[in-house]
Amino acid sequence: MQSLLLPAQESYLLLRILNGSFQALDSLKDQISVYFAQFFNSKSGLDLIDSRSISCDRNEKKEISDGEGEPRGAVFNALDAMLKGSLDRLKTMRESISWGHTGSSDAILETKYSSDITMIRALCLEGKLGTALWLWRTMVQQFRIPDVLTHNYLLNGLCKSGDLGRAEWLVKEMLRHGPSPTCATYNTLMSGYCLVNKVDKALDLFSTMADHGIRPNRVSCNILVHTLCQKGLLEDARMLLEKILEEDGSDGETSDLITSTILTDGYFKTGNMVEALTCWNDVFQRGIEVDVVAYNVMIHGFCLTGDINLVYKSLCEMFKSGHLPDIFTYNTLISNLCKSGKTNEACYVFSVMPRMGVPPDHLTYKMIIQGLCINGDALRANHFLSHMLEDSLxxxxxxxxxxxxxxxxxxxxxxxxxxxxxxxxxxxxxxxxxxxxxxxxxxxxxxxxxxxxxxxxxxxxxxxxxxxxxxxxxxxxxxxxxxxxxxxxxxxxxxxxxxxxxxxxxxxxxxxxxxxx
DNA sequence: CTAGGGTTAG
Structure with a gap:
């Protein structure tokens, strides 16, 4: 609770500013300068500039270092930081006061901790990385270190937004100050590298993970195989996979549906139906239970090869094995029907979707409208447009x-x-x-x-x-x-x-x- | 939904 208390002088200044009691801007500036000088000389315990603090905005960081040669800039930068810190503390204090009568302080801190990390995770999923990092920094400054899971959420957010610079920085922070990265941390960074086409860096990380005492797992492997497949390097993917599995030893975990799905999809997309089917049969022979995604890959694959009968056969198998088509299945089917000019069939499938509990999405509409338009049926396309608007899309x-x-x-x-x-x-x-x-x-x-x-x-x-x-x-x-x-x-x-x-x-x-x- | 697979394409 000690950190919640405001030093007397700081709170005094703050109150005066908030009350607007300064008459002129000049006097404000003067007082700030004086206060600032006192603050630095007295080396009070304020953790304004923490070694771990990072800037959410790079320019912001630059300004601070630029300000060295320009005292006034530095004063205002520091003032900004100070005011923000004070407001944060006030907020914390107010929150703890309002909860103070209902429970013990440990419980309050615990609630605050879990609500903060929940907030960080939610912000990351929404892509609001700036705010998430700000909250992270606030917690770190108060020595309330978020757990690995939360760090991984942050890392994932940074990677997904392509900010590999800060992603790398975050992992370094974790190595330096904890919590220690897990396999998921490295995997997240690996897929981040793959996303920005730095496959060599991903491979590098894959081979150096062990140095940090973390063994790559099946997910690490799939990330790499998938990336190589996307680049059409099917053979490289296969070789890498074999090499990894060899080193790994046979711990009975050689069969992975996701790996097979990636490879099957890759073979279909490069026009190698024979290999694709070999992969697929392999899955069945091993007795692995197939899921909806795997079926979708097969259905899409047969769409690519133009075997509409096999498409329907796969659909039947899918139903028989107790898997219902999802939005991907329907969209794949509609896309294929439209491409082969069977717009009536496509419209029929469209009408089936809502009854099967899978409402059409943007993609469904896009494909069906495009299909109709290519067929010169502008009128019906327009009808679907109205339909779309009714669906609030x-x-x-x-x-x-x-x-x-x-x-x-x-x-x-x-x-x-x-x-x-x-x-x-x-x-x-x-x-x-x-x-x-x-x-x-x-x-x-x-x-x-x-x-x-x-x-x-x-x-x-x-x-x-x-x-x-x-x-x-x-x-x-x-x-x-x-x-x-x-x-x-x-x-x-x-x-x-x-x-x-x-x-x-x-x-x-x-x-x-x-x-x- | 802490990390890995599937639908389109002026």
Missing amino acids: IPKPLIWNVIIDAYGKCGDVEKAFSVKIKCFGHISSALQLHDEMLRRGCNPDIVTYTELLKCYCMRNKMEEAQELFFKGIKLLQPKVGAVNMWEEIIEVHVKDGFTVFLHIISWTPGVLAAIVM
Whole structure:
């Protein structure tokens, strides 16, 4: 409880600041400087600058070191740190006071500890690493060291966000001050390396783990095998696996469904169906129980090889073994049906999903709408769009673009005058879609405008095209992509393209820059 | 969901 008490002078200053009793900014500055000098000279027990403290923001850290040559900067940096520290302590104090009457202080500290580590873990899962690290630092400064699990959550968050620099730093911190890294810690860092394509570093870590007294496990192995498979290095993956298993000795743990799934998937994706099936049969021969993911890999594999009968056969086997299809299964199936032009079957499968307790997701809609549009069925695609909106799923620009494009393409196929009139109607539908996008807070992107321009250009409606072009430029805040729109006009209508070019020349420098790029 | 496998692709 001692650390909760505020030194008298500090609290006095703090109170005065909070009460706003300083009359002028200058006097504030002076008092701060004086206080700051006293603070440093007296070397009071405040743990403002802890050796373990890290900066959540790198610039912040840089400022502090830059400030050495500039006393005023240093003063304010230190003041920031001081105020923050004081506020933190006040918060802690207030919390403990409000709980003080209900239980013993040990119980309070324990509750606080577990609520803090729960908070860190939740923040990491939400990807709020800055806040998570801040809370971590706060705890460390109060000598309340989070457990390994929490450290691993932090590490995982850093790795998933691609911040390998801080991930490495965190592991070093753990080695220096504890808690000691576990196998999961090293595995997390390994998969982080793989994520940013530093496979050599991952391999390096794999072979040096033992130096820290941690033996790589099955997960470590799978991480590497998976990465090698992703790169198409199937043979290397297989060799590595064999080598590891050899060194490991036969502790009966040679069969791992996940390893087999990774390899099967890898073989299917590189077009080696024979090896894929060998892998799969191997699993069955060993009597390993197969799970939904493994079935999905098989179903996807047969989709790739075009064996629709084997796809359905696998589905039947899946049902027979008591596994129900999940969202991946349905999406794989729908994707395949759409690609082979069987949109009716795809729509049927779609209708089955909610009844089987698996509601369609963004991907399902995307594939079915795209499939219908490729088939020229803009009307039905639009129907699914409404369905999607009813499901409270906000379509990404791509979906809108695909439908706009489908409307535009109608004119390409049918040339009769009467149909042309109908297509003009579709142009207005396209514009309606565009307006609906804006209304729903979905920003049209460069492709949206390019598609709309195509609609106009195909029908020689160059004035509208130009108008839309400028509208798009304005809304998009010119990017490199603007060149696409520009090219679209030129390509379709060379002569008028020159007129547009003249218009652009007289446009703002920002637009010009975009065009020149 | 402390770490490892599966669905798309303007």
